[in-house]
Amino acid sequence: MTKSLPPQSLPASLAATSGPTRRNILRAAGLGGLVLGSSSLLAACGGSDTATGGATTGGGGGGGSVKFGVNEARGSGPAFTRLEAMANTYAEETGTEVSLNAVDHNTFQESINTYLQGTPDDVFTWFAGFRMAQFAENGLLADLSDVWPIEGLGDAFREASTAPDGNQYFVPVSYYPWAVFYRKSVFADNGWTVPESYDDFTALMSDMQGAGITPFAFAAKDAWAPMGTFDILNMRLNGFDFHMALTRGEEAWDSPQVKTVFETWRDLLPFHQEDPLGRTWQEAATAMGNGECGMYLLGSFVVDGVDPEVASDLDFFTFPELDAAIGSDALDAPIDGFCVAAGGQDVDAGKAMAAWLGTAAAADAANSAAEAPFIAANDGASTDSYSELQKKSVEVVQQAGSIAQFLDRDTNADLANTVIAPAIGEFLQNPDDIDTILTSIADQARSILG
């Protein structure tokens, strides 16, 4: 993270000038077939099709073609429909031929390294945070600083799109906040109200337990799921700046501050569903939906895990403050968006499309086509199709003082995936072994971050 690239005005030349890349070396060694093979495998997973704007192609304006890689399988739901609608609208408006390469979400993520070093699409769906910065630092992403500023995307989004070298490599399209979700009817039936302070919060949790309801639904079968709890506790107890410094590797995992977070978490565990490690987040969402649990700390995608009539009964509040000196204005709100691959066929075509994808028009095209809209990053986008929850999400995020991406989006990927994820699992098995677990994370972090 400390190393940064010199500012580059010509991103296309980045890969060529920054020394031999693995791709080049392997090609030279005659191994290119393997790399190409695996990335075309990725391409083959989805199957491509092409959308072309009929009306404007003849006019000479526009034309050209661009390849668009999306991390949602064809027909996998509203997320794919939105991306497809954006691709079609772009094709119609500019006369560019857009070939869509749709790949299953997890496959896309697991193949990202090979994908970017093989024959990537020009524009592809990706995430803000370290996840973007790591590829930017290694010259795999095209510099988009000449695409910025984009009308309707404020400083916070520009900041989130910036790599440590000071250039932008990302165009945000949507985001979703993490908050404490609950059923309005369950709260109303029991006379519960949204807690304003930590005392309210503990009183509410005891009340729920008294009523035979587990206060928090909780799942950790997916390694990322419990990270949301860590993030919010760390931001409430140690503040946003400490949290970000920790994710950047500037604070130690065996520090007293982190220990406090885990001790607080341990004390809160009795208020959570038991045995989280075998439970999927969908099952936890169901437990909240059917009233077994009172609340669930999750991203707003929780609505996808409950029945539609339950979804309309959902509301949320941000996690209450734990320390008055720190307050409660920080939250996780991961941003999804697009990058342009430095190794793509046509970086300029990619940049042109990325610039358009950041506009309000792109967000509107996506949201008017799909039955479930996303929360657009662009503040010029129409909010007409938003659900009540989404309208509230927009307000909450706009009022938030600081926004983190997510533990596994902000932290070094090696540390997050191979050390922190299993360590949190270990903690949930043995909540009393905090010292051993944190020492182990710190030892490994020293070895990984060097």
Added chain:
Amino acid sequence: MSTTTPVSSRPRERRLAPRDRLVVATMIIIPLVLVLWLVWLPALASVYLSFTRWNGFQIGTIEWVGLQNYRDITTIYPPFWPAIRHNLIWLVFLFFIPTLFGMFLAVILDREMRGSRFYQTAFYLPVVLSLALIGFIWQLFYSRDQGLLNQVLGTQIDWYGDPNINLWSVLFATAWRHTGYIMLIYLAGLKGVDVSLREAAAVDGASEVKTFFTIIFPVMRPINLIVIVIVVIESLRAFDLVWIINKGRNGLEIIAALVSQNVIGEATRYGFGSALAVIMMIISSVFITLYLRAVFSEERQP
């Protein structure tokens, strides 16, 4: 050697037409290049990378770190020793339960009893399913809150989440598939056994059990060896099911999953992952050596 070679063989070698020689050379060189390129080069590259730190992006950033990866793996990397243990449990379990059971089923089904086709299909069906699907099917059984097993038993056991239990849950699901696989291989072997051997044994008055153990089983030696190799390979490359369930964490650590965790996806610990892969390679080669010795010693016998 050359002095003992029959005289006739030399002229015959010489008689190879240039065209034939070309064919022979091509038939040797192409597989040789493929083996060197696809097996030996990656294997040696893994050994080299295991002594380095590399994020997989630029060749120039490979950094020699000596034995540090191996030191880290054995000292500060908590999943490693559980993974070794789990792989060994996997091997022993796979060998003693589903393999023997699969052989038993094959012997029974070989009796041509009524409905044996149906049973063959039923037992073999799981083998046809992809492991991704098997992971999903068993999630329906094992889910703590909504799973069939807890509903039927009236328990609240966390089959996939409790690290003391989940390995056995996964092994059971694996066994469900492995049994059918072994059964089919063994059944095919049994069909190939000369009928006259059985008849001779029956004429001599040997019991079914005795016939199997003293005549059929020894005759099946090649199949038995294949079964042993399959079991060893299956237990070393045990990966898919665990990866689908929780990517090899929390009681389900196995070596292959650890290698993948470190190099697949956004994690880019190529050096560290290679060191784990080399350890796996060393363990495998012990079994491969044993197998090859068994095969060659058999070939040498007249």
